[in-house]
Amino acid sequence: MSRGFGKVKMSELSAFTGLTVPTIKYYLREGLVSAGARTAVNQADYGEDHVHRLRLIRALVEVGDLPIATVGAVLAALDDASRSTHDVLGVVHHALALGGARAHPSADADEAVAEIEHFIAGLGWQVAPEAPSLRELARILVTLRRLGWDVTAEVFRRYADAADALASWELEQTDRGGPRTEVVEGAVVGTVLFEGALVALRRLAEEHHSASHFAPREQRRRREPAG
Amino acid sequence: MSRGFGKVKMSELSAFTGLTVPTIKYYLREGLVSAGARTAVNQADYGEDHVHRLRLIRALVEVGDLPIATVGAVLAALDDASRSTHDVLGVVHHALALGGARAHPSADADEAVAEIEHFIAGLGWQVAPEAPSLRELARILVTLRRLGWDVTAEVFRRYADAADALASWELEQTDRGGPRTEVVEGAVVGTVLFEGALVALRRLAEEHHSASHFAPREQRRRREPAG
């Protein structure tokens, strides 16, 4: 980590992170990074923690696909020493769940939420009833049915088992010792980046198995995807 | 599926799908749905396949978070009877991988791509070298390192194994008999919707395990997430 640069100017900040100066200014305005140490009215020194912070922001934006404002909320939680790791992860889960938000309430939806809650409880998982992912799962269930699939929450069992094993292992990996900031940031980064990795790997695995499943013999001509 | 409505007017199309009339017109303009059967200069009848198509569009947009134009490309592939299921899935994987696209080439990046390719080959997976997910994985690896994690592609092993098992099982589920459209649409819907489900389940599992890991004792006060 600690390369020996202690003091960095705006232009170097830009060079180290690949972000343009205006973009960094924008993040400063939005409060995603703290102001540098002022050495004059129009001059300030930044530190390597600023470099790191900017990289963290880009990681959350690019891999986690979080809107800037949401990244701000996550970072605020991260900086709040009174929040536990579990709390901060809650903020992150909340943050990640945006995008597929506004669902108009319906009878179908309420019923599906109840069904999902029952299913989750059956797994022995204890989660907050307001967890956005519960609603998201319910929404997916409703969507499947509206598309003509005759399914129950049980279709998710295989995925739930896999998720359970992964999450359990993953949390074991995060060392509980060490300074709070490092532990919490590690958990946040892990949550966001390995989610992306899991998704990417599933797609690759699907491509592999799809090839052998739908084209069992050699006739596997290549074809350019449209677009 | 087949409720007995054969003919549907624009206003009913709107009522059945929850979309506004202008939105449906927009999709018509963009070619996501075919025009109805014209009965007069300013009148047309739609069918239940139109209703189904609109629902499919919303599923891809809301759950898969695909841009409208991309949904168009996916639907075009779906409609193209000369494309195999494997082909269409390729289009879908390509489509899903948008968003985290533009990465500026660097030495780090090229090296990481090679490392990921080697890792994937080591798993016995055969995927197209231009698969966007390979690049995405490499990008995540680079990001981890830039954040100070000292890791190799091996960190992904556990996730890869899980993805392998899931994808294999999933592909077995899709029945290869039946009319092409149904098989292909089933595969597409499965790819997109169950990806969302897997992500949601991982978040829930993480919440559950995070609670027991970081707060082994009772002191689990609730705290409102910021924002």
Add this chain to the structure above:
DNA sequence: CCGTAGTCGATAGTTGCACTATCCAACAGT
């Protein structure tokens, strides 16, 4: 047969987000 509501097709406008561009004045280094 009449009047209202629905429809088609086209064009223009809105909203939200994430930047990006420009300005100015005040320095900093050389």
Add this chain to the structure above:
DNA sequence: ACTGTTGGATAGTGCAACTATCGACTACGG
């Protein structure tokens, strides 16, 4: 002294996904 950078502020850009309105025309209930 001269050139280039910085902070602070305000305004503008570009894109995506709708949303609104218009004009001409028609379906249908009464």
